[in-house]
Amino acid sequence: xxxxxxxxxxxxxxxxxxxxxxxxxxxxxxxxxxxxxxxxxxxxxxxxxxxxxxxxxxxxxxxxxxxxxxxxxxxxxxxxxxxxxxxxxxxxxxxxxxxxxxxxxxxxxxxxxxxxxxxxxxxxxxxxxxxxxxxx
Numbered sequence: 001x002x003x004x005x006x007x008x009x010x011x012x013x014x015x016x017x018x019x020x021x022x023x024x025x026x027x028x029x030x031x032x033x034x035x036x037x038x039x040x041x042x043x044x045x046x047x048x049x050x051x052x053x054x055x056x057x058x059x060x061x062x063x064x065x066x067x068x069x070x071x072x073x074x075x076x077x078x079x080x081x082x083x084x085x086x087x088x089x090x091x092x093x094x095x096x097x098x099x100x101x102x103x104x105x106x107x108x109x110x111x112x113x114x115x116x117x118x119x120x121x122x123x124x125x126x127x128x129x130x131x132x133x134x135x136x
Contacts, residue, residue: 001028002101002130007035007076008090008123009069011062013105016069018134020076023103026132034077036093037066038086087122095128102127105134 005023009016016035023033039062041055063080070078083089094102106120124131 001031002026003028003031004097004099005031005033005101005103006090006094006097006099007033008086008102008104008119009035009037009066010086010105010119011037011065011069013107013136018136019103019105020070020073022132022134023076023101026101026103032077033075034079034097034099035066035070035073036079036081036090037062037069038081038083038089039063040084040086041082043084085122087119087126090119090123091126091128099129101130101132103132103134105136107136 005027007019007023009019020033020035027033039059041059042050047055059082066078066080070076081089081093090102090104093099102123104120104123120133124133
């Protein structure tokens with residue numbers, strides 16, 4: 001069983017209940033569960049073409065959606081990470097917060113990501129801890 005689990009949530013997919021349920025099953029009594037979503041801001045070349053304030057509005061929407069996803073989940077903290085690579089941000093957070101297990105979902109892959117989704121594959125390769133992958 002694990003004491004500090006990070007659940008990587010994608011707000012675009014409705015698998016948060018499965019991921020949080022898996023985290024609860026893997027958690028030791030009194031273990032900590034953190035649900036995280038990575039908000040990837042638009043890169044600088046795109047920022048030149050969008051209206052001012054759109055990136056900030058997107059960040060606030062993600063923050064609200066994450067809070068809504070974990071609402072009512074006892075003992076689950078939520079954290080919104082921001083960076084250019086979801087996989088990198090998840091592994092960095094796990095490295096700096098004493099995470100001993102990451103729960104992440106992986107969609108049906110295409111040829112590019114033959115066995116795992118690209119974010120899940122990066123996390124599996126670079127995580128400083130155990131990774132539990134949910135196939136959805």
